[in-house]
Every structure is written in C-alpha cells, then in structure tokens.
Amino acid sequence: MSARRKAAAIGAAGAAAFAAGALTAVPASAHGALDTPVSRISACFAEGPEHPVSQVCKDLVADSGTQPLYDWNEVNIPDANGQSRQIIPDGHLCSANRDKYRALDWARTDWPATPVTAGQTTVQFKVTAPHRGVMTLYITKQGYDPTKPLKWSDLDDTPIATYTTAASSPGYYTFDATLPARTGRQLIYQVWQRTDSPEAFYGCADVVYGQSAQAARAATADIAEAPTDAQIEAGAARSTVSHHGHGGTEPIAAAPVADSSPSGTLTEALSGSAVLASGAVGLLLWSRRRTTTRSRG
Numbered sequence: 638m639s640a641r642r643k644a645a646a647i648g649a650a651g652a653a654a655f656a657a658g659a660l661t662a663v664p665a666s667a668h669g670a671l672d673t674p675v676s677r678i679s680a681c682f683a684e685g686p687e688h689p690v691s692q693v694c695k696d697l698v699a700d701s702g703t704q705p706l707y708d709w710n711e712v713n714i715p716d717a718n719g720q721s722r723q724i725i726p727d728g729h730l731c732s733a734n735r736d737k738y739r740a741l742d743w744a745r746t747d748w749p750a751t752p753v754t755a756g757q758t759t760v761q762f763k764v765t766a767p768h769r770g771v772m773t774l775y776i777t778k779q780g781y782d783p784t785k786p787l788k789w790s791d792l793d794d795t796p797i798a799t800y801t802t803a804a805s806s807p808g809y810y811t812f813d814a815t816l817p818a819r820t821g822r823q824l825i826y827q828v829w830q831r832t833d834s835p836e837a838f839y840g841c842a843d844v845v846y847g848q849s850a851q852a853a854r855a856a857t858a859d860i861a862e863a864p865t866d867a868q869i870e871a872g873a874a875r876s877t878v879s880h881h882g883h884g885g886t887e888p889i890a891a892a893p894v895a896d897s898s899p900s901g902t903l904t905e906a907l908s909g910s911a912v913l914a915s916g917a918v919g920l921l922l923w924s925r926r927r928t929t930t931r932s933r934g
Contacts, residue, residue: 668765668767668768669762669763669764669765669810669829670709670712670762670763670840671761671762671825671840671842672761673751673760673863674751674753674825674842674843674844674861675749675842675861675863676840676841677731677748677749677840677841677843678705678709678738678741679709679763679861679864680748680749680859680862680863681693681698681706681709681749682707682709682868682872683862683863683864684749686698686703686706687703689706691749693745693747694749696740696743697743700739701737701739703875704875705738707872707875708878709864710763710765710878711878712732712733712738712741712838712839712840713733713836713837713838714734714839715835715836717830717836718835718837719830719835719837721828721830722789725789725839727786727787727788727789728787728788729742729786730742730839730841731787731839731840731841733839742786744785744786745783745784746783748859748861749843749862750822750843750844750845750859750860751842751844751845751860751861752844752847753844753845753846754816754846755816755818755819756815756816757815757816758814758815758816759812759813759814760774760798760800760812760813760814761809762809762810763808763809763863763869764808764809765869765878767802767804767810768802768804768833768834769803769804769833770829770830770831770832770833771799771800771801771802771829771832772798772800772801772802772827772828772829773796773800773827773829773830774796774799774814774825774826774827775792775793775826775828776793776797776816776817776823776824776825776826776844777792777819777823777824777825777826778793779820781823783822783824787824787826787841791824793817797814797815797816797825798813798815800812804833808866819846820846821845821846822844823844823846824841824843825841825842825843826840826841827839827840827841842861843861
C-alpha cells in the first residue's frame with residue numbers, strides 16, 4: 638500500500654471513530670446546590686456519605702445508599718421546561734420526584750438547619766457547572782408544618798429572591814435575598830430553570846428563625862454545614878454526575894463543546910463528524926481508483 642493510500646485509510650478510520658464517538662451518549666446531570674443556606678443533600682454530603690453524623694442523614698444512607706450524597710449536585714429534571722409546578726407532585730418537591738432522592742422529601746424536624754433572621758441576607762449557590770438561567774427561591778408560609786410533606790401551597794407566592802445566572806462563575810453564584818418575618822423552622826425551596834435548555838435543578842434548605850443566631854442554634858439539634866472544596870474534590874471520584882453535559886439524562890456528544898449555549902448541539906457534532914467521515918472515505922476510494930487506472934495503463 639502506498640503512503641498516500643495508507644494516509645487515506647488512517648484518515649477514514651479516524652473520522653469514522655470520531656463519528657462513532659459522537660454518537661455515544663454519556664450521562665449529564667445537574668450542576669450545583671445551595672451552600673448558604675445549606676441544602677439538605679449538601680449538609681448530608683458534608684457529614685460524609687460513609688459515616689454521616691446526624692440521624693436523618695444516617696437514615697438517608699440506610700434507605701438509599703451513599704450514591705445520592707456523592708451526586709449531591711444532581712437533583713434535576715432534564716425536560717422541566719418551566720413546568721415545575723405541573724410535573725412535580727405535592728410531597729415530592731425536594732426530590733424533584735426522583736426516586737433516587739426520595740429521602741429528601743421526608744417530613745422530619747431533625748434535618749440539619751441554618752440559623753436565620755428576617756431581613757436581607759446573602760445567598761450562595763455552589764456551582765460545579767454554570768448555566769444560563771433563572772434561580773428562584775421561595776420560603777414556606779408562617780404556619781408551615783415540617784412534620785407534613787411539603788406541598789406547593791406551603792410556599793409563599795412571592796419569591797424571596799430571583800437571580801439571573803450566567804454561563805460562567807468563579808465557583809459560586811452569590812446574590813441577595815429578603816427573608817420575611819417568620820418563627821421557628823421553615824424551608825427555602827430553590828428552582829433553577831435554565832434558559833439555554835429545558836433542564837431545571839431543585840433544592841430544599843431547612844432554616845430556623847430566632848431572635849439571634851444563638852437562639853436559632855438552640856432551636857435545632859444539628860446546624861447545617863456546607864461541604865468544603867476539599868470534600869467536594871475528594872468525593873468527585875465516586876460521583877456519577879457528568880459536569881460537561883447539557884441537560885440531565887439527555888444524550889450529548891462525547892467530544893468537548895466550547896459553549897453551553899444551544900449552538901453547541903449534538904446535531905452539529907454529528908454533522909461535522911459525518912462530513913469528516915464521508916470526505917475521508919471518498920479520498921480512500923479516489924486513491925484506489927487512481928491506482929487501478931495507473932496499473933491498467
């Protein structure tokens with residue numbers, strides 16, 4: 638085989654392999670969780686999936702195993718498309734109606750909680766993969782009963798914060814929220830709807846009101862702590878969450894995409910790889926025909 642024919646064959650094989658790789662679906666999941674106040678899943682992950690401290694986190698692992706905690710940044714619905722209230726039934730808000738995270742819906746008063754007071758507060762959301770979207774936070778109404786499953790009607794209609802997220806982040810989205818007057822244990826509910834995809838992410842953060850942080854701490858047995866960067870890094874190897882994906886369980890191209898906007902789509906990846914493959918195969922056939930013609934001449 639001539640050097641030209643060898644090159645053509647290698648090019649065709651490489652392009653075909655690239656096309657096959659682009660057709661391989663890999664999982665992609667939600668990317669982040671409330672850090673301040675701390676979400677239920679983040680607080681349990683911070684305690685350590687293998688040896689949680691609080692009873693509710695121990696019970697979560699006994700019920701669902703450790704994987705939900707290693708996948709703490711994955712509570713999502715890939716095709717929510719702004720229809721969260723229609724597709725998530727009452728009693729399943731914290732889990733986003735996903736069986737994997739069913740323990741997050743438990744109506745208990747021993748979830749680790751964050752002490753808060755009424756007024757303006759700073760919210761931090763730990764981002765492991767930023768996306769364009771709108772993050773909306775709601776708080777439960779006065780009279781909320783944490784011993785009963787959370788319903789949409791338990792949430793105040795007026796959000797405590799609405800924040801437009803960008804496709805880049807230094808590791809956290811940080812924004813202000815205004816907490817209304819409340820007493821006792823309440824819950825903050827997070828909906829992060831992407832605007833570059835139908836995917837949405839969810840979270841529940843337990844908070845305890847008090848006249849002071851000390852009084853709030855006295856009202857709860859376990860203070861929620863967020864995972865450190867070191868804990869997140871250490872647990873990454875056990876996570877099944879793909880940080881380069883674009884929408885929950887959607888198939889995506891295995892080749893890296895430069896931007897999370899709709900322009901970087903699977904269709905484009907497949908189209909490009911198909912062109913490469915067909916071009917390389919055409920070059921190989923042309924080379925063979927030319928060699929045959931020369932030999933006949």
